[in-house]
Amino acid sequence: MKYISTRGDFQEYTASQAIEKGLCSDRGLFVPKKFPKISLKEINDMKHNNYGQIALNILENYLTDYNKEELKECIGVYDKTFSHPDKTPIVKLKDNIYVLELWHGPTLAFKDMALQIMPRLFTQAREKNNADKDSLILVATSGDTGKAALEGFKDLKGVKVVVFYPVDGVSDVQRLQMITSQGKNVEVVGVNGNFDDCQTAVKNIFLDKELNLSLNKFKLSSANSINLGRLLPQIIYYFKAYLQLLKDDEITLGELVDFSVPSGNFGDILAGYYAKQMGLPVGKLICASNKNNVLYDFLKTGVYNKQREFFKTMSPSMDILVSSNLERLIYHILEDSKVLKNLYSKFEETGILKLDSVSLKKIQESIGADYSTEKECLQSIYNTFDKNNYMIDPHTSVAMNAALKNKLRKTIVLSTANIYKFSSNILKAFDMEKEDEFENIQILKNLSKKEVPLGIKNLKSLKIIHTKVIEKDKLNDSLKIL
Ligand SMILES: *Cc1c(COP(=O)(O)O)cnc(C)c1O
Numbered sequence: 001m002k003y004i005s006t007r008g009d010f011q012e013y014t015a016s017q018a019i020e021k022g023l024c025s026d027r028g029l030f031v032p033k034k035f036p037k038i039s040l041k042e043i044n045d046m047k048h049n050n051y052g053q054i055a056l057n058i059l060e061n062y063l064t065d066y067n068k069e070e071l072k073e074c075i076g077v078y079d080k081t082f083s084h085p086d087k088t089p090i091v092k093l094k095d096n097i098y099v100l101e102l103w104h105g106p107t108l109a110f111k112d113m114a115l116q117i118m119p120r121l122f123t124q125a126r127e128k129n130n131a132d133k134d135s136l137i138l139v140a141t142s143g144d145t146g147k148a149a150l151e152g153f154k155d156l157k158g159v160k161v162v163v164f165y166p167v168d169g170v171s172d173v174q175r176l177q178m179i180t181s182q183g184k185n186v187e188v189v190g191v192n193g194n195f196d197d198c199q200t201a202v203k204n205i206f207l208d209k210e211l212n213l214s215l216n217k218f219k220l221s222s223a224n225s226i227n228l229g230r231l232l233p234q235i236i237y238y239f240k241a242y243l244q245l246l247k248d249d250e251i252t253l254g255e256l257v258d259f260s261v262p263s264g265n266f267g268d269i270l271a272g273y274y275a276k277q278m279g280l281p282v283g284k285l286i287c288a289s290n291k292n293n294v295l296y297d298f299l300k301t302g303v304y305n306k307q308r309e310f311f312k313t314m315s316p317s318m319d320i321l322v323s324s325n326l327e328r329l330i331y332h333i334l335e336d337s338k339v340l341k342n343l344y345s346k347f348e349e350t351g352i353l354k355l356d357s358v359s360l361k362k363i364q365e366s367i368g369a370d371y372s373t374e375k376e377c378l379q380s381i382y383n384t385f386d387k388n389n390y391m392i393d394p395h396t397s398v399a400m401n402a403a404l405k406n407k408l409r410k411t412i413v414l415s416t417a418n419i420y421k422f423s424s425n426i427l428k429a430f431d432m433e434k435e436d437e438f439e440n441i442q443i444l445k446n447l448s449k450k451e452v453p454l455g456i457k458n459l460k461s462l463k464i465i466h467t468k469v470i471e472k473d474k475l476n477d478s479l480k481i482l
Helices: 015-021 040-045 051-062 068-075 077-081 118-128 144-153 172-179 195-207 209-214 228-247 267-278 294-301 326-334 337-350 357-366 374-388 394-406 423-428 437-448 454-461 475-480
Strands: 003-005 030-032 090-092 097-101 134-140 159-166 186-192 218-222 257-262 282-289 303-305 352-354 367-371 411-415 469-471
Touching: 003 015, 015 118, 015 218, 015 228, 030 326, 040 228, 051 068, 051 077, 051 228, 068 077, 068 118, 090 228, 097 228, 097 394, 118 144, 118 159, 118 228, 134 144, 134 195, 144 159, 144 172, 144 186, 159 172, 159 195, 159 475, 172 186, 172 454, 186 195, 186 475, 195 209, 195 218, 195 475, 209 475, 228 257, 228 267, 257 267, 257 394, 267 282, 267 326, 282 294, 282 357, 282 394, 294 303, 294 357, 294 367, 326 337, 326 357, 337 352, 357 367, 367 394, 374 394, 394 411, 423 437, 469 475
Parallel strands: 097 411, 134 159, 134 218, 159 186, 186 469, 257 282, 257 411, 282 367
Antiparallel strands: 003 030, 090 097, 303 352
16 A cells, blocks of 8 residues: 655655655645455454454555564554453443443543554654654644653654643643653653644644754654554544444444544544545544534535634643644545645635535535534533433543434444543533542542543652743744754
8 A cells, every 4th residue: 555645746655654754745644545445244254353353454454564463563552551351342322322432541542542553653664664863753732642642652762752732721630641751752841822833833843944954863753643653543443343333233234323523633533534435334424523613614614714713622632723634534535636735725825725515515425513512512421421320521522412413323422531531621510620630530430430540540649750831932942952
């Protein structure tokens, strides 16, 4: 399988080259030249496979310059660091809703699904391509990516990681998780700005020739969800979820199911689109947004306008105005990199992207959209608990709300964070939140009857290591000292 840029640099890249580079030189994103197909029979044959075996079946199609042994070694990480034997268990609720729990990894958010395996694919890519310099991985995070990247890359050879996070844009637990991170090769920097400021600054660092010169001893790369090594492993759990329902006799082979996906940078849902293109019987993918509903507006009208107010919400990992992975979806729909390049040049100039109505219709055949206000998000947490005795975090709640409002058939709601990452926000739904976050964790424990994971319990006693905070236009300076 070869990879090309969405913006028409016609050079072809291997998977390992794409993973090592992160972003194409023409600012485009790497996409597969075509989608590998998996037949219904092959899907049925996987029915009794475990997560690792399914992962191998999927990734073999895409990572064709990795051999089986290399892939198995990378995939082995799921057995080492995930706390649940199924990796992504499913909980059945009322009303034909199934919750796919994607947060049993070490940092308790769905980012671990990709960021545990991706660093391993990355170091193997460096070896394959005979890397002569260390890699400097720059990460902009809205909360969960940062910790997941710090954990995934911790103490890996030949790699240094710097994470930029918006100081006031993440939850208490998210911040604590990051600033207590250990590892000789990691650094965490707070930014006075929002996630988009961080993401834009990181993208610009890649294009800043002068700065790149001063960072000459490094090869720059990205672990953000634009990296192909993030996207591809996320396809696995869509298949795993379908196979689980098949195995449990909840569905019959070929029956369509919908997925409701809490979306920010559009990576998670895009992986679902890839699964559908490969032949997984997916009806609709519902793109669920919070109050920052730029994706909703785009999917309804074809106009993406980032010139709008940015809201800090209870689901901070989805507080995003520029949704990078959308570029890949638009590319696959248009199948024309010239048109796409024009659209994105204009978008980068004006902040507005207008898609033609034929292409929009094509998108709407696969992807629905909805969004939740903050009030709806709280109501949906409350209602889900009231009805099912099952507690969900605010991100999952946004997807739950969208699922119940749009349900056409059996729907799998992607649950993206462990509840204890967002205790105070959850307790707002019950009018029970207090000042102190560790007190909130106890209250939530008594209410939900769910065990508090070790990673959360231990946070209080960990030493704070990373205290640096900078202004949003000073990211470059903070790197010059490396
Ligand atoms: C990152 C994240 C999302 C959004 O996923 P995207 O791939 O950026 O759309 C949703 N929920 C949680 C908890 C996250 O960490």
